[in-house]
Amino acid sequence: MEELKITGVVITSIDYKENDKILTIFSLELGVVKAQIKGVKQAKSKLKYACQPFFVGEFFLIKKNGYYLITTINTIENFYDLTSNYDRYLVGTIILETIKLTFKDGMINEVLFLELLKILETLCYETTNEYMILIKYMLNFFKLSGYGLNFDKCAVCGIKLNGITYLSLGAGGLVCEVCKDEYDIKLEKNVFSSLKIIDNVDLSKLSTVKLNNNVLIKCLMLLKLNFNSIFKVKLNSINNILI
Numbered sequence: 478m479e480e481l482k483i484t485g486v487v488i489t490s491i492d493y494k495e496n497d498k499i500l501t502i503f504s505l506e507l508g509v510v511k512a513q514i515k516g517v518k519q520a521k522s523k524l525k526y527a528c529q530p531f532f533v534g535e536f537f538l539i540k541k542n543g544y545y546l547i548t549t550i551n552t553i554e555n556f557y558d559l560t561s562n563y564d565r566y567l568v569g570t571i572i573l574e575t576i577k578l579t580f581k582d583g584m585i586n587e588v589l590f591l592e593l594l595k596i597l598e599t600l601c602y603e604t605t606n607e608y609m610i611l612i613k614y615m616l617n618f619f620k621l622s623g624y625g626l627n628f629d630k631c632a633v634c635g636i637k638l639n640g641i642t643y644l645s646l647g648a649g650g651l652v653c654e655v656c657k658d659e660y661d662i663k664l665e666k667n668v669f670s671s672l673k674i675i676d677n678v679d680l681s682k683l684s685t686v687k688l689n690n691n692v693l694i695k696c697l698m699l700l701k702l703n704f705n706s707i708f709k710v711k712l713n714s715i716n717n718i719l720i
């Protein structure tokens with residue numbers, strides 16, 4: 478039987494039968510894959526550690542009756558430190574949920590996979606504000622999904638955005654005062670400027686940016702609305718940090 482090797486991040490793990498689990502893995506090579514891992518709930522199982530969200534590893538799979546079965550796992554990273562900081566852990570779970578909600582099995586996005594690893598490393602090992610990391614990730618997620626927000630030009634008429642700006646859920650982007658319709662959401666000036674700064678600064682330099690947490694929360698509320706509107710889903714986990 479042909480064995481496949483993939484490199485991936487565990488997004489979720491659910492119990493299956495008495496001793497097994499089904500892992501949802503976001504992988505570089507095959508995109509989102511669901512794979513069964515046998516006997517993992519038994520006390521002596523050596524593969525238990527790999528069933529945690531955020532675990533990154535090499536997974537060896539075989540395909541049996543149309544289903545993937547995991548045979549061996551090599552650890553690359555487990556981001557265990559995330560569990561010691563509740564706020565950063567929450568942000569991590571929101572990041573994983575964006576993948577879970579929007580990726581169907583077999584959807585591949587190599588650039589987003591590499592971006593996800595960089596983001597999780599920053600979240601786990603750097604001191605960069607976790608809300609800024611999440612905003613940076615969401616802005617990049619929109620871009621890599623083909624729905625990037627343009628902070629320079631109105632999404633409808635193309636005029637330079639430098640005054641009052643609205644998020645248009647209908648047009649899918651930022652629009653000017655002339656192009657907005659009655660349902661569009663007005664951006665406070667500091668929300669617009671904070672989003673634009675985070676969008677322009679490289680992830681590795683984000684720790685040098687100082688922005689107010691209340692403004693960052695407002696940015697996230699806006700990005701949540703945009704996410705839910707684009708993908709027609711509800712990013713529920715983000716509500717844990719918005720209240």
Ligand SMILES: [Zn+2]
Binds near residue numbers: 632635636652654656
């Ligand atoms: Zn316009």
